[in-house]
Amino acid sequence: MKSIQFEIKEEGFLKILTWNVDNNHDSLWAIHAGSDGNIYFSSCSEGAASSAHLLRYDIKNNKLWDLLDIGELSGDPWNSGRIPQSKIHTSLRETSNGYLYGVSHCTAPNYEQSIFEVNGTFGDPHFGYRGAQMFRVQMDSGDVEYLGLAIPYEGCRSMEIVESLNKAYLVSYPRHCLYEFDFERRTSRLLGRIGTLGGMDIFKDKRDRIYGSYDNGRFFRYLPDDDEFEELSIRVPGIEGRENLYNFFFNVKKFREDFVCATGYYDGHIFRYNPEEGKEGLIEDYGFGWPDGWDGKTWTPPYVQAPVLYKNRWIFYGCNIIWKSTYLVRLDTKTNEKTVICELKCNNISSAWLSEGAISKDQSTLLFADVNMKSVPGVIMINVNKIN
Secondary structure, eight states, rough: OEEEEEEEETTTTTTEEESSSTOOOOOEEEEEOOSSEEEEEEEEEESSOOOOOEEEEETTTEEEEEEHHHHHHTTOOOTSSSSSOOOOOOOEEHHHHHHHEOOOOOSSOOOOOOOSSSSSSTTTTTTTTOOEEEEEEETTTTTEEEEEEEESSEEEEEEEEETTTTTTEEEEESSSSSEEEEEETEEEEEEEOOOSSSOOOEETTTTTEEEEEEEEEEEEEEHHHHHHHHOOOOEEOOOOOOSSSSSSSEEEEEEEEEEEEEEEEETTTEEEEEEEEETEEEEEEEEEESSTTOOOOOSSSOOEEEEEETTEEEEEEEEOOOTTTOOEEETTTOOOEEEEEEEEEEEEEEEEEEEEEEEOOTTTTEEEEEEESSSSSSEEEEEEGGOO
């Protein structure tokens, strides 16, 4: 763990925290507000080879720490010629014994290459990706432990941990499979394929059952105790008549046992799912995430990104038409009123995408992983009291 330099720029009620641990880093994907009051996030790359780093921002003491380089930790250097360990996606998970777990992902090209080709190099020992690497951080000390290969030849998009079984459940990319990783044996097991394009996110309920969705938006439930899949009749809400298109849920965030928030990838709806209601759970559809709906002409409805629940009533999230800048939107879950707060723009650079959101332990600061691809990575910080 080492201290690194950083900069905080402020524009109105927006602040953006930036740093530079690798010149090839261009994006930020995972963010987690720890129970220790610190903010954990991944510094990553999409456009050029690099190794992802996990950073920790100490809000109280205004210090930024570099905890690990995943390529260095796993013995898989970024300039090996293989697809590098360039990302830690939305897979940071905290456990009750004070550890923060994470898994690596792949989205950047090989060293000195400009095109990312994960399918054509699959399993290739010289050019292909070795696989997702598992690690954990002891939060009180910052000590890092390498746990081994979590998914062979693929990256990890999402993870849930079932502490009672001492196992993790992971979604792979590019094959979109569900894997199980045994922490004691440090071995992984393929459970099944869940999508062609989708199967991006999973979450668990209070009984540690794992939920996901297929490409067409239909929910499934995996039962770890029985090692069985259940096909559910419920689907991701969306536009009538488009049920067979890619509308799996993503940007999933579990706020309470009865409140999982997500959005449909293709149809732009934001919704709440209560897995504790009835046999299959209950969906409350909030409609299009963008307050003005969809004009029916653009490629897809505006994308909803990185939901954060505030005071059990308001959901803050990013929303944008593809390839255009992102706006912060506030949804009142009681009235279903949606309000555009502002364009997320700092230092004349607009946010193109928010990967994940969180809220500080004291509930005063919204935190978003900014993916702008135009400058160094950044954490967008918003004083929620100034916009309410």
